Amino acid sequence: MTVRPISVKLVVQVLRGVAQVDFMPSAVCGxxxxxxxxxxxxQYGLYGLLGSxxxxxxxxGLRLRRDAVETGxxxxxxxxxxxxxxxxxxxGHLATVVVAVLGAVVSVVVTAGLGALLEGRGLPALTAPFCLVAxxxxxxxxxxxxxxxxxAGPAALPVAASGGTGLGWDQFWRGFFANVGQVFFLPQWYVGLLFLAGLFAASRLAGLMACVGSATALLTARVFGAPAEAVEQGLLGYCGVLVALALCGVFVAPDGWSAxxxxLGAxxxxxxxxxxxxxxxxFGGHAFTWPFVLTTLLFLAAVPAIPRLRRI
Structure with a gap:
């Protein structure tokens, strides 16, 4: 057998780490x-690679499970x-780089800690370590x-939603892709399109469920009258994308019931x-991926009590 250079292995593992944000252990997706x-x-490309x-x-370095490290x-x-x-x-600040590096290391420790706490209940840590550190x-x-x-000024207190709620076609399709991009905090529609292409490259089911989650989030936001600008930027829909991925194909066996x-979860x-x-x-109004974490953990905890559903 030909042994690949360790540098190539590490590159593959780093790419998998980026792809695992959307549950994909695929270097191509990464x-x-x-x-x-x-x-x-x-800068965002470099920071993403640096963190992974x-x-x-x-x-x-901490000698965590090798298979977990290798799959990202x-x-x-x-x-x-x-x-x-x-x-x-x-x-563009040195302090940001230092915090990013320290935060990435701490996230590994938090991931291990939450994994130990949740493992007995059959629940994953998801992005809770990131949410806690961030x-x-x-x-x-x-x-x-x-x-x-x-x-920068002080953070604002909660205020009622403002702005028009009418969603034009341009805002709708941009919001559809922005929902996927905002998983990585990026609102550009073309960025979301590339993320979605990566999901389809790794798994057609994953790509389809990301589309389902994004569409569900758009329709939900539209029904309840969310501001069109926020919908267009994907600020309400990114957690719906992650929840849909998690509940049909990643942690729950895919079928009509899990879809x-x-x-519902999205x-x-x-x-x-x-x-x-x-x-x-x-302190800034950053929900991060807490809505995804809380919704997914609760919905996964309910799966054993629902005969129509089956955990993977």
Whole structure:
């Protein structure tokens, strides 16, 4: 057998870490995702790769389960942490790089800790490690001048939704792709299109369920009168995409019943997103992927009690 150079193996594992943000242990999918990040801005591409690489290296350094490291399960939270630092704190500061690296390492420890707590209940950690680290960073950031610019001003208190609710066709299709891109905090429709292409390259079912989740989120937001601008930017629909992926094909066996269950979960996560945004408004209003985490964990916990559904 021909042994591939260790550098190639590590590159594959880092790419898998990026792809595992959407549950895909595929380096090809990771390539699409990295291309999408660079399409949004070269800094975002570098931060995403940095976070996954640091978290993967930390997984090896801490001697975590080798199969988990190799399939990217230690890298995806680090990828999100680093990318979140770039998006919410600004990518051009040395302090942001330092926090991104430290946060990526901490996310690995938190992932291991949550895994140990949830393993007995058969529940995954999902992106909860990222959410915990990112929430801590954004809450702490205003206390550090190198992280929070003096002219950024105080965070706002919750306010009622404003703006028109009429959703034109252009806003609808842009919002459809933006929902996929906002999983990585990026609102550009063409970035979401690249992410969706990566999902289809890894799994047609995953690509289809991402579409179902995005469409469900759009319709839910439209029915309840969400501001059209927020819908167009994908600010309400990204958790619906992740929930749909999780509940049909990733953690629950795919069939008609789980597809319907995924639609219900995606709608619930869409409603929960502005609620958590209001709760977190005093420190920036960043719901991150908490709506996805809470909805998915509750829906997965209910699966054993529902005879129509079967865990994978």
């Amino acid at each position: 390539l699409f995702f990295v291309a999408a990040l660079f399409a949004a801005g070269w 690489a640091v978290a993967t290296a930390a997984g090896y 399960l230690t890298g995806y939270n680090g990828c999100l942490v680093a990318l979140g630092c770039a998006v919410f704190l600004g990518p 929430t801590a960073v954004t809450v702490a950031a205003p206390g550090f001048r190198r992280l929070w610019p003096a002219d 319907a269950y995924a639609v 709608a619930a996560a869409t409603v929960l997103t502005p609620a958590l945004g209001a709760v977190t408004a005093p």
